[in-house]
Amino acid sequence: MLYDNILIALKNVFAVHNLIALFIGNMIGMFFGAMPGLTVTLSVALALPFTFSLEPATGILLLTGAYCAGTYAGSITAILINTPGTPSAVATCWDGYPLTRQGRSYEALSVALNSSVLGGIISAITLIFFAPEIAKVALRFGPPEKFALTFFGLTIIARVSGRSLTRGLISALFGLLIATVGMDPITGIPRFAFGRYFLYGGIGMIEVFIGLFAIGEIFRQIEERTKAIKVTKLGKDSIKRKIFSWMNIVPYYKTIIKSSIIGVIIGAIPGTGGSIASFIAYDEAKRASKEPELYGKGSLEAVSASESANNGVTAATLIPALTLGIPGNTVAAVFLGALMIHGMTPGPQLFVEQGGLMYTLMIGFIVANVIMYIQGLFAINWFDKVISAPPSILLTTILLMCLVGAYTLSNSIYSCYIALVFGVLGYLMQKYEYPVAPMVIAIILGPMVEEALRQSLILSDGSYMIFLIRPISFVFIFLAMMVSFLPYIFQYIKSKKR
């Protein structure tokens, strides 16, 4: 069965049209990842509507390419102009830019690219081997366990994604409330439809993603009067251009492997992401380094640590998403949305029912990293031109892509209204420091939460004790409580000691 699925996956991935999809996805990701202020999530959310007319495998591979390349590309601007293209490239800035100022930008870019590719491949291999095993365990979960797991997942995401737990939770609860819009799944009674037929089917999650991530971000940039960026020209490096070579990373192979594993472990925990992984890996690399004094002043080892860690997260993030149906971060949430739109239900059954497609995705990650390497070699030379484009051209083009993308979802102008409303909401949430991630993930998980809660209560004749008497669900509820209250308890003990 496993070998059958792998063979199907290899056939899918190496089909010419799918390789082209991976190539285009990589290009989209690289463009958005390298543009400061534009995120990987935005690139995946914007590419999503354009995959609807494609076969599921082709569409998923296009998004995979966008995700991998977007995560890597953040390092290009981090190294060249000291502006991380993505939040996970912040740690790369600390050493990448000093290297550029020393005239060693090509070395830094080469190490960043090679480390990213290695980190991404290690992450993909982990996904291939671990995801099916976790899925086997998850198959034993009943409704109370599923509810407790989603409850735990949402709590942890709310905890880590903003400045306060209460705001994270409020964001997640509003997400769950938004997910209740439309027909009730059991009785068929419309909820919060306000007499509008287009709301009977619920609020489309992709319109919500486009609004919250892309349009909200554009509004923020317009409000803050974002200016075009001045770029350090690559051609004016004081030393000769060095050829991109794998030899550049040989001295740091231990750091890269360790950082990739850190990325994989952190990526598999819901609510975390590339930023946390790169900071921890950077810290660990510095601790173990023979030259810790170079960190922050231009260390190639530091660049390799942060880049391999943030790309190590990419495939690992999908482990809880694919096996348990719990998206670990916003990109995984968009991926889950894509799977649902292509007719698949995330969760352990996915590996039984759509094994071939799942392995296509996993092997696609490896191939996407190889394509990313080839594209990266060529792309770096014209990035200085792209990132210095006037914001008026860039933002207007993306804004129109958002509106067109929303329209293409249902051929309905109402989708554009939804995208606009959520764009304003996304902007306001950023402004008032409400994290967007818990809301998005709650919108995805909403139907699953309600179904699991209802089934559990039917099983227990309405008693909420069912979540505490079953061991697995008790463990998840207990962990959720610990995640929520432990920091406050520690804070209290600390203040008492003082």
Place this chain on the structure above:
Amino acid sequence: MSAKLFNLKNIFSSIVTLAIATVVYLAIPNQIKTSLFTGELIFGPRTLPYLLVYTIIILSTVDIFLEVRKNIIKKDTKPKSDSNNIKKHNYIGLLIVIVSIFLWIILVLYFGYKLATIFLVVTSMLVIGNNKWWQIIFLSLILSFGFDYFIKAVLRVYFPEGIFFG
């Protein structure tokens, strides 16, 4: 207690979430009807929305309380002067762009995608700060006619043509 005592921005946002949750709570009986058989269910269509709204109300109240408490603790420390680092915000421009998008959605139905897009592109480029007319004209044409052709040919999606192109 002076108004400066509180970080109004943070408290205001919590009050807004509290108000929204209250409005949703009041709207539930009107927006989620019950039928004869839903009354017999352990968990009806209203239960989850009610649970969520109650929790949001509690959390918003807690957030307001925490913000007030935080500000009372800090009342003796004077806020640092930030006069040298005042950021200029383009709220009017943002409002114009939002209204333009709203108008684009309406105009698309009557004037078609191409004309509505030209209007949106010109407005947003001027608001963001581009005065180069050749860039504005070039991008308007690319995003209206070029994009329209692309989505028709590749995605097989058709925007309304409007009264001029229909």
